[in-house]
Amino acid sequence: MTDTVAPSAVRTLQQYIGGSWTPSTATEAIDDRDPATGDLLARVPLGTAADVDAAVASARKAQAGWRRTAPQIRARALYRLRDVLDQHREELAQLVTQDMGKTLDDALAEVGRGIESVEAAMGAPHMLKGQNLEGIGTGVDVETFRQPVGVVAAITPFNFPAMIPMWFLPFALATGNGFVLKPSEQVPLTSERYVELIEGIEEIPKGLVNIVHGAHDVVNAILDHPGIDAVSFVGSASTARYVATRATENGKRVQALGGAKNAFIVLPDADPATVSSGVCGSAFGAAGQRCMAGSVLVLAGTPEQQDAALERIVAAAAELTSGPGNDPTTDVCPVISSDARTRLVGDIEAAEQDGLKIVLDGRKADAGQGGANLGPTIIDGVPQDHRVATEELFGPILAVVRVADLDEALQFTNASRYGNSTILFTESGGAAREFRYSAESGMLGVNVGVAAPIAWMPFGGWKDSIDADLHANGDDGFRFYTRNKVVTTRWASKSAAPTAGGMRF
Numbered sequence: 299m300t301d302t303v304a305p306s307a308v309r310t311l312q313q314y315i316g317g318s319w320t321p322s323t324a325t326e327a328i329d330d331r332d333p334a335t336g337d338l339l340a341r342v343p344l345g346t347a348a349d350v351d352a353a354v355a356s357a358r359k360a361q362a363g364w365r366r367t368a369p370q371i372r373a374r375a376l377y378r379l380r381d382v383l384d385q386h387r388e389e390l391a392q393l394v395t396q397d398m399g400k401t402l403d404d405a406l407a408e409v410g411r412g413i414e415s416v417e418a419a420m421g422a423p424h425m426l427k428g429q430n431l432e433g434i435g436t437g438v439d440v441e442t443f444r445q446p447v448g449v450v451a452a453i454t455p456f457n458f459p460a461m462i463p464m465w466f467l468p469f470a471l472a473t474g475n476g477f478v479l480k481p482s483e484q485v486p487l488t489s490e491r492y493v494e495l496i497e498g499i500e501e502i503p504k505g506l507v508n509i510v511h512g513a514h515d516v517v518n519a520i521l522d523h524p525g526i527d528a529v530s531f532v533g534s535a536s537t538a539r540y541v542a543t544r545a546t547e548n549g550k551r552v553q554a555l556g557g558a559k560n561a562f563i564v565l566p567d568a569d570p571a572t573v574s575s576g577v578c579g580s581a582f583g584a585a586g587q588r589c590m591a592g593s594v595l596v597l598a599g600t601p602e603q604q605d606a607a608l609e610r611i612v613a614a615a616a617e618l619t620s621g622p623g624n625d626p627t628t629d630v631c632p633v634i635s636s637d638a639r640t641r642l643v644g645d646i647e648a649a650e651q652d653g654l655k656i657v658l659d660g661r662k663a664d665a666g667q668g669g670a671n672l673g674p675t676i677i678d679g680v681p682q683d684h685r686v687a688t689e690e691l692f693g694p695i696l697a698v699v700r701v702a703d704l705d706e707a708l709q710f711t712n713a714s715r716y717g718n719s720t721i722l723f724t725e726s727g728g729a730a731r732e733f734r735y736s737a738e739s740g741m742l743g744v745n746v747g748v749a750a751p752i753a754w755m756p757f758g759g760w761k762d763s764i765d766a767d768l769h770a771n772g773d774d775g776f777r778f779y780t781r782n783k784v785v786t787t788r789w790a791s792k793s794a795a796p797t798a799g800g801m802r803f
């Protein structure tokens with residue numbers, strides 16, 4: 299609900315700019331609700347270009363000193379951040395569950411992933427080392443340096459409130475940049491808590507990290523601001539394309555990670571228990587709201603083999619319990635809002651009207667106090683070009699596509715506009731090797747349900763799942779936030795190492 303910023307029993311969030319909490323210049327705010335209960339948690343100001351301007355000025359000012367801070371001292375500040383986050387694991391996970399809805403176990407795993415990104419960024423002194431080549435001419439050497447790009451912004455989605463801001467913040471800081479975060483307006487509370495915890499770390503200068511709450515206007519102000527040098531974005535494919543286009547037009551470096559339609563390919567020789575647990579955990583965990591969630595089950599083999607595999611998966615999915623994320627017996631949490639549930643129910647109805655078979659119907663699950671629960675849903679007999687097999691629905695809905703073999707499976711999955719992740723279940727090394735070579739996705743899994751790389755590896759898809767050259771995390775994280783500088787030097791005096799036949803300068 300959008301409304302004017304008026305006095306209310308529930309607090310309106312503040313921006314964090316220049317090292318202090320300050321009211322937004324916004325005239326409007328929206329509700330942040332607990333998906334499980336529908337309770338109003340906070341009002342989120344729809345921040346303005348003036349808020350962004352102030353945040354950029356603050357980041358720029360603090361960055362001037364931060365870039366001159368030794369890399370190992372910057373890394374040490376991240377060791378402190380790592381320890382503080384570790385001490386607050388449980389509390390952060392509870393906040394994620396309350397704000398986003400996922401189960402506590404899942405939230406704890408997410409917080410753990412965020413902490414791992416901090417740990418990976420702590421390797422900055424190693425990762426920032428340049429290259430050199432001695433004696434390229436008489437008395438001439440050449441060397442490279444990686445320097446920060448300046449002020450960077452991150453715009454993040456609702457589905458990983460703890461992990462995704464940490465894909466960017468630690469790498470940006472480790473490499474010597476100032477930082478502006480625009481968290482999802484649907485789940486702003488974990489980011490707010492992060493900044494409160496950062497406030498207590500004296501090694502991180504005041505004003506270096508800023509948070510601007512809001513929605514489209516804040517995003518547009520970031521994309522247009524001449525003081526922002528690079529933008530990291532994660533969200534749906536259409537927003538990613540928009541962000542990448544506008545940021546690029548404005549001369550910014552950009553990495554925009556978009557949506558997904560991830561498939562599981564199941565070959566007849568796959569281990570049945572591995573398939574059932576992998577598929578159910580991935581398709582229905584976090585109510586299917588992970589960018590790595592599989593949402594198309596591609597069954598290869600004879601109709602009998604396909605039926606047997608599907609039967610096992612439907613039986614396992616039917617055992618899953620839908621409920622609030624803070625109930626330890628819950629397997630499938632609510633989706634982000636009752637509106638999202640309504641949209642997903644519409645998708646199931648449309649599939650039904652097209653004659654597809656709903657073999658497990660999540661609409662029968664109790665919608666819960668917040669009206670946002672939807673049980674696991676499996677739709678069989680889906681043509682390869684049907685919307686439920688090709689488009690991201692972002693809920694606990696699994697489309698079943700039947701194919702003859704691995705070749706046909708790969709033809710189908712490679713035809714997708716997306717390329718985030720594809721999973722193969724098989725016990726055949728040869729099939730797995732062919733899959734690894736041929737599948738057109740950025741992140742592959744073999745016999746694992748969710749093939750999310752650890753933070754020391756790059757995270758990102760192909761095709762419409764990304765508009766970027768460099769992925770998040772891993773080596774790419776360091777590269778995205780730094781510029782290469784190449785210096786060629788000649789010292790005429792005492793050039794003791796003559797080079798024969800080198801370059802002439």
Ligand code: NAD
Pocket residue numbers: 453454455456457458480481482483512513514515517518532533534535537538540555556557558588589690692718758759763
């Ligand atoms: P979203 O695109 O709606 O929102 C993401 C961010 O963009 C938010 O901060 C939002 O305020 C902003 N935004 C949304 N629409 C905008 C517009 N028209 N103009 C300017 N700003 C806009 O995404 P979401 O619903 O929050 O997140 C779910 C999506 O994110 C899914 O598509 C999922 O696949 C994707 N995702 C991708 C990855 C990945 O690694 N590729 C990871 C997580 C989530």
